[in-house]
Structures are given as C-alpha cells and as structure tokens.
Amino acid sequence: MKMKVLALSVLVIAISITGCQQVPTTAGAGGVGGVGGVGGNGYGTNGTGYGTGTGYSNGTGTGYNNGGYSNGSGGQYTPAELQNPSSILAQRVIYFDLDQADIKPEYMNVLNAHATLLRAYPNLRIRLEGHADERGSREYNVALSERRGYAVLDYMQVKGASTNQMEVIGYGEEVPAVFGHNESAWGKNRRVEIKYAGE
Amino acid sequence: MKTKLLTSLLLSASVLLPVMTQAEDLHIHIDSDASTDGTRLLVAPFGPLAKVIESDLQRSGRFALIDPTRAAGNLTPDALKAAGAEYAIIGSQTGGLDFQLINVNNGQTVGSFRIPAHPNQRRMAHKAADLVFEKLTGVKGAFDTRIAYVSASGPAKNQTYQLIVSDADGYNPRTIVSSRKPVMSPSWSPDAKQVAYVSYETGRPVVYVQDLASGGKRTISDPNRSSISPSWSPDGRSIAYSVADRGNYNIVVAGSNGSGARQITNTRGINAEPQWADSGTLVFTSDRSGQPQLYKTTPNGGAESRMSFSGGYNAGASIAGNAVAMVRQNGGTSSITIMDAASKQERTISRGTQDDSPAISPNGMMVLYATDAGGRNSLAVASDNGKAHQSLYSQAGDVRDPAWSPYLD
Numbered sequence: 236m237k238m239k240v241l242a243l244s245v246l247v248i249a250i251s252i253t254g255c256q257q258v259p260t261t262a263g264a265g266g267v268g269g270v271g272g273v274g275g276n277g278y279g280t281n282g283t284g285y286g287t288g289t290g291y292s293n294g295t296g297t298g299y300n301n302g303g304y305s306n307g308s309g310g311q312y313t314p315a316e317l318q319n320p321s322s323i324l325a326q327r328v329i330y331f332d333l334d335q336a337d338i339k340p341e342y343m344n345v346l347n348a349h350a351t352l353l354r355a356y357p358n359l360r361i362r363l364e365g366h367a368d369e370r371g372s373r374e375y376n377v378a379l380s381e382r383r384g385y386a387v388l389d390y391m392q393v394k395g396a397s398t399n400q401m402e403v404i405g406y407g408e409e410v411p412a413v414f415g416h417n418e419s420a421w422g423k424n425r426r427v428e429i430k431y432a433g434e
Numbered sequence: 435m436k437t438k439l440l441t442s443l444l445l446s447a448s449v450l451l452p453v454m455t456q457a458e459d460l461h462i463h464i465d466s467d468a469s470t471d472g473t474r475l476l477v478a479p480f481g482p483l484a485k486v487i488e489s490d491l492q493r494s495g496r497f498a499l500i501d502p503t504r505a506a507g508n509l510t511p512d513a514l515k516a517a518g519a520e521y522a523i524i525g526s527q528t529g530g531l532d533f534q535l536i537n538v539n540n541g542q543t544v545g546s547f548r549i550p551a552h553p554n555q556r557r558m559a560h561k562a563a564d565l566v567f568e569k570l571t572g573v574k575g576a577f578d579t580r581i582a583y584v585s586a587s588g589p590a591k592n593q594t595y596q597l598i599v600s601d602a603d604g605y606n607p608r609t610i611v612s613s614r615k616p617v618m619s620p621s622w623s624p625d626a627k628q629v630a631y632v633s634y635e636t637g638r639p640v641v642y643v644q645d646l647a648s649g650g651k652r653t654i655s656d657p658n659r660s661s662i663s664p665s666w667s668p669d670g671r672s673i674a675y676s677v678a679d680r681g682n683y684n685i686v687v688a689g690s691n692g693s694g695a696r697q698i699t700n701t702r703g704i705n706a707e708p709q710w711a712d713s714g715t716l717v718f719t720s721d722r723s724g725q726p727q728l729y730k731t732t733p734n735g736g737a738e739s740r741m742s743f744s745g746g747y748n749a750g751a752s753i754a755g756n757a758v759a760m761v762r763q764n765g766g767t768s769s770i771t772i773m774d775a776a777s778k779q780e781r782t783i784s785r786g787t788q789d790d791s792p793a794i795s796p797n798g799m800m801v802l803y804a805t806d807a808g809g810r811n812s813l814a815v816a817s818d819n820g821k822a823h824q825s826l827y828s829q830a831g832d833v834r835d836p837a838w839s840p841y842l843d
Contacts, residue, residue, distance in 0.1 A: 371768060372790060375726055
C-alpha cells in the first residue's frame with residue numbers, strides 16, 4: 236500500500252510538471268493522456284494537485300477509455316494496447332502544415348500516450364517515419380520530412396521517451412499515403428508515422 | 435505445377451541476379467504548338483531513321499521542321515526552296531547511314547557524313563542529328579545521350595520502384611534496379627557506364643553505385659546514416675552527397691568507391707542536392723537563410739556564396755556550363771527556371787504547376803524534368819529557349835526523377 240502511494244505521488248508530480256508545460260490552449264490535449272487512469276485512484280487524495288484546468292477533465296475521459304482504470308496501475312499503457320483499435324495508441328499518424336515541422340496541439344495527446352508507453356517499457360523501439368507532400372524539390376523534401384520526424388522525437392523525449400528508443404527516417408515524397416495533386420491529398424501526405432519494432 | 439516451378443525459379447533468379455530487364459518505352463508526345471520559328475529544315479524521307487532525326491531536331495527548339503511531302507518527292511534545290519526549306523537532309527541507309535546537309539538557298543552541300551552501322555539503329559539517327567545540330571548551331575548536339583529515371587507503380591504505400599535507363603528520347607529502356615522500397619536520385623558517371631543512386635532497401639536512404647554492364651553494385655555512403663542526393667564529379671574520381679545528422683544535413687565528398695568521405699559544409703539546417711558545376715565548384719541547396727536557395731562552394735569546402743536571389747524558393751540545381759536549371763516554387767506552384775550563372779539572366783521554361791527535378795542536357799540546351807500531366811506523373815523536355823516542349827510518359831506507371839547522361843564516347 237505504501238508502495239502504491241509512493242508510486243502515485245511520483246506519478247502525480249510527473250503529471251503536474253507535464254501540466255505546467257502546457258500553455259492554456261493546449262492543456263486540454265497535452266500532458267493528460269497518462270493521467271486518466273490515475274484519476275480513478277488518485278482523485279480523492281490529490282484532487283487539488285492536478286484537478287485544476289481543463290486538462291483534468293479530458294484526461295479522465297481518455298484514461299478510462301483506454302483501460303487505465305481497469306488495470307489500476309496508475310494510468311500506464313501496456314504494449315498489448317498497441318493492438319487495441321479503440322486505444323489512443325492505435326493512432327500512429329500525425330499531420331503537419333505546409334513547409335512546417337511544428338507539432339500541432341491536436342496531436343499532442345497521441346504523442347503523450349506513446350511517450351508514456353515508451354517510458355514505462357524501455358525495451359520498446361519505434362521508428363518515426365517522416366513524409367512530405369509532392370511539392371518542392373524531391374531530394375530536399377527527404378531532409379524536410381526527416382526534420383518532421385525529429386520534431387516528434389524531440390517532443391516525445393520531453394515527455395519521457397528515451398532517444399535510444401527512437402529512430403527517425405525521412406521518406407520525402409517517395410511514399411505517399413494517398414495519390415492526388417490537391418490539398419486534400421497533400422494534407423494526408425505531410426505526416427509522421429509511428430512504427431513499433433516487430434510490427 | 436510447372437508454372438509454379440517456373441515462378442519459383444524466376445523468383446530465385448531475380449534475387450540472385452542483377453536486374454536487367456526490358457522496361458516499357460516511354461511514349462513521346464510532341465506538343466501541338468511545336469516550334470514554328472528557327473531554321474527551316476526538311477528531312478527527306480529516306481527511311482525510318484529520317485523520322486528519328488526529325489524528332490530529335492524538333493525538340494531542340496532551334497528548328498521549324500518542314501513536312502517533306504511539300505516537296506512531293508522532288509529533292510532539287512528549287513523544289514526544296516519552294517517547300518519553304520532553308521536546309522535539307524538527304525540520305526540513304528545501307529547498313530550505315532550516309533547523308534548530306536544541303537543549303538537550299540545556294541544549292542551547296544554544307545557537309546557529307548557517314549554514320550557506321552550500329553546494333554541500336556536509333557543511335558545512328560541520334561548521331562546524325564548531333565552532327566546536323568553542330569553544323570547549323572555551332573554547339574555540340576546531345577541527342578545521342580542517355581537518361582535515367584525512376585518509375586513507380588502499384589497502390590499507395592505498396593509501390594514497386596524501378597530505376598530505368600534509356601536513350602535520351604525514352605526508347606530502349608532497361609530496368610537496372612527494382613525494389614519494394616523507394617529508389618531515387620540517379621546520377622551518371624562521366625563515362626556514362628555507372629549510375630549512382632539512393633535506395634531505401636535497408637530501411638534508410640543509402641547511396642549506391644551500379645555498373646550498367648555488369649550489374650555489380652557497391653555501397654558508397656555509411657549504411658548507418660541517412661544519405662541522399664549523390665552527384666558524380668566531372669573527373670569521375672569523387673561523388674558528393676548529403677549526410678544526415680539529427681535532422682541537419684551537410685555535404686560530403688567521397689571517392690567514387692566511397693572511401694575518404696569528408697564533410698565540406700557545416701551549418702545547421704539542410705545542405706543538400708550538391709551538383710558539380712566544374713571540377714572546382716559545387717552548387718548545392720541550403721535553407722540557412724530560411725527557405726531553400728542555391729549556394730556554391732569548392733570540393734574542399736569554404737568560399738561559400740549564395741547564387742540564387744530571385745524567388746523565395748530555389749532548389750534542385752542541374753548544371754551544364756553556365757546554364758543552371760532549378761526548381762522555383764512560388765505560391766504553391768513550382769516550375770523550372772534556367773539561370774545564366776554569369777549574367778544572372780533567367781528564363782522560366784516549363785509550363786506545369788508542379789514541375790520538379792530538372793536534368794539539363796550536357797550541351798545546356800534542353801532540360802528534362804518531372805511534371806504532372808493531367809494527373810499522371812510524367813517527364814517533359816523543354817528547350818532552353820522555351821520554344822519546344824515534349825512530354826514522355828509511360829503506360830506502366832508514374833515516371834519521375836530524371837538524370838541526363840554526359841556525352842557518350
């Protein structure tokens with residue numbers, strides 16, 4: 236029991252730190268994915284600790300949906316959930332704006348979830364595969380798409396994943412997700428895909 | 435059963451043997467508004483190669499080809515003149531190709547030529563077109579050259595990639611690499627006997643060289659680091675390419691066997707797409723000023739200076755002499771621009787909205803590039819004066835990423 240409390244407080248502290256790093260506009264999505272599961276156990280004693288802000292309510296919802304509650308281990312994801320289509324961990328692709336490598340706020344909860352999993356399971360390895368749309372110089376696009384992969388790597392490192400768990404490959408415009416010469420296709424092709432080793 | 439055995443034999447052969455298969459000819463479409471100014475030339479219909487000569491000269495943008503039926507089979511200077519020709523090519527093919535270039539105005543023979551018999555008959559016509567081109571323009575012709583390009587076919591995210599070499603007009607294609615992983619960025623050796631390229635076959639981009647005659651392949655860049663955009667030096671001894679380091683890319687120069695790689699740029703950001711302008715000058719793309727622009731340096735690094743100033747996005751240089759072809763992006767569309775490196779004069783020569791990957795002919799007078807023609811990724815050739823345009827497309831799949839060979843021997 237003591238152990239559990241300790242583990243919980245550590246988690247709560249980690250979560251508080253994470254929460255602090257979120258600017259208000261991103262708080263709802265970011266830093267919260269791992270919190271939801273904690274909610275079930277931790278709310279009563281630590282309510283004031285992390286119950287403030289919009290992050291909490293989102294976190295609860297996400298956590299429950301992803302089984303954090305039922306496994307009761309403090310909101311940790313498990314590798315088994317990678318195969319669960321309703322888990323947030325089933326989301327493996329994030330998209331980017333034209334000529335941009337910034338992580339958009341709506342994808343932060345997905346990356347938080349994967350980072351949480353990687354932190355909990357140091358033997359897991361992922362490839363971050365960066366892609367570009369067809370516009371611009373083909374070879375330059377390889378470098379540009381790799382930059383997107385590193386933006387994801389840097390973000391996930393901040394969220395607790397280790398750099399030696401992550402490898403980045405830039406594919407440029409060589410592997411489009413969809414064919415087409417319009418913004419609809421381009422938007423789906425400017426992406427980073429998260430691939431777990433052994434999948 | 436028999437089929438199955440054959441299939442498995444073929445499969446194991448394809449694993450063991452270098453890929454050297456016949457690919458599909460590129461279909462050539464000469465745009466209907468082909469050049470009507472330039473030197474008026476009539477090629478007498480002396481055989482199938484006459485049409486090849488005609489087609490070559492047409493795409494240079496320097497000639498207005500006169501329909502030979504207008505001379506109604508009468509090849510006297512008066513009849514040729516009446517047909518509207520300034521010059522005429524009259525020839526015969528008996529094994530080799532014999533032809534004369536006639537100045538119709540004065541009836542004089544400008545030159546008499548003989549092309550020896552060659553197993554690739556179309557090459558005889560390309561050599562003839564080269565001789566006529568040089569005689570009439572003073573510039574060496576580049577029709578008897580080759581191109582390399584990449585073809586991709588199959589559904590999205592499950593494509594097969596082929597590296598193909600062919601004659602400069604798209605005929606006689608041969609697949610030299612076939613892979614389920616991306617293949618890109620071919621660059622010819624100066625003797626046109628080897629091609630450097632990038633393959634993702636190990637899971638990351640690595641530079642390789644393939645010998646065209648033997649199919650033998652060697653690894654040029656460090657297999658543990660992503661490397662892109664190889665370019666062969668004019669003396670054949672070095673290959674420049676760009677190596678990744680945590681999201682940054684810098685240019686290295688290595689021996690053509692991959693040895694002794696040394697880094698010659700050292701900035702944060704992307705430095706890629708090196709191209710040798712001459713033995714002492716490398717042009718490359720860098721985003722050090724924000725958006726990509728062309729810069730130059732030496733094979734030992736240093737003496738860096740920016741070359742492109744017009745337009746917010748210039749990349750992907752291809753160089754012959756002072757002619758620098760590049761991709762210019764402007765408001766979501768991209769086109770091919772040629773800049774004279776000395777005078778800085780520029781001309782946009784392509785007409786699509788997503789034109790990419792320029793490959794300039796060794797005489798600097800034509801540019802092959804990738805374009806989107808009605809939703810199909812195809813290749814196109816434009817003359818440097820912007821007057822002639824041809825598209826080359828394949829029934830088999832998308833074609834892109836062309837490289838133009840140096841002059842053949």
